[in-house]
Amino acid sequence: MKKIPHLLATDLDGTFAGDEEGLRNLLSHYETLEEPISLAYITGRHRASAAKLIYEESLPIPDLLITDVGTVIYSGPDFSEDEEWGKKMSAEWYPDEIIKAAKNIPGLMCQNLPHKRRVSFHSKGLLPARALETQLIKRHIAHTFIFSSNRDVDILPQGGGKGEALKFSITKYVEKEANILVAGDSGNDLDMLQAGYPAVIVSNARAELSGIEADDTLFRASYPYAQGILEAWQHFYGTGK
Structure with a gap:
């Protein structure tokens, strides 16, 4: 797979998806840029559920699909699973023991x-x-x-999560000088929002992110959903071509 020149790495529900007009504005802006912006969807959904949402909402096909809260990475035109990441996620992973531990916990x-x-x-x-x-x-x-x-x-699995999957994917699939923006709206996005790359919390984010302080790499958008992503992209990388 050819290295990605620039990347938007975004959660789906409540972030990239949810506002058709904002999404059109974001994608229209990307079309004006001289170099293409690739997409990585980083979602809590499993693969079939993510594919269903992409189809139902007519979302662009991503270059990278990271599912199950960062435990599975798919890449390439056929969305084959990244075996290296898969091996990392299967080491010392005992799901049946976790289910047993939860068995007698009410609620x-x-x-x-x-x-x-x-x-x-x-x-x-x-x-x-x-x-x-x-x-x-x-x-x-x-x-x-x-x-x-x-x-x-x-x-x-230990070492899993959206943030670690994002860092692994950027190291493996993205050019070193790429413009990168990370976008999210909820608590399971927190580790990728704080992974050290330019990032945005969209304005419709859940209350659990309300206490996260903005800094040089973390931007709080005044707009929701994809319009907030566009606002952040222009904040970090300007409005021109």
Whole structure:
């Protein structure tokens, strides 16, 4: 796969998707630029669910698709799985032990997923989620714990997450001098928003990101969804061609 010259790495739900007019404005701006802007979708959805959203919302086909909260990376014209990342995510990964640890915790409901690259739950607030985290630590089960939207619990392989998958992908697939923008709206985007690349929190972001301070690399948009991404792209890289 040829190295990507410039990249927008964005969450889907509530960020890139959700405002048709804003998305048209963003894509129209990219069409005026002298060099193409490639897309990486980084989503909590699994592959089939992401593909369904892309089809239903008529979203552009991305160059990179990172699914399951950063545990699976697909690339190339046939969206083949990145085996190197897959091996990293399968090392010391024991999903059945995680399910056992959650079995007697009230307020947790295991999500039905097509594979066990991650184990995810709906939680009735923070307390059941924290009880699960305590059990995983007590049982010495290697993992990454992510709680977002006051109900979504994602247990990932150690070293997983959107931020680590993004860094791996940029190192492997993106040119060193590329213009990069990262975009997100919720707690499971936090590690990629703080990965050190220019990033934007769109204005419709969930309250869990309200306390995150903006700095030289993290921009708080005044617009929601894709219009906020456009605002941030122009903030970091200007409005011209």
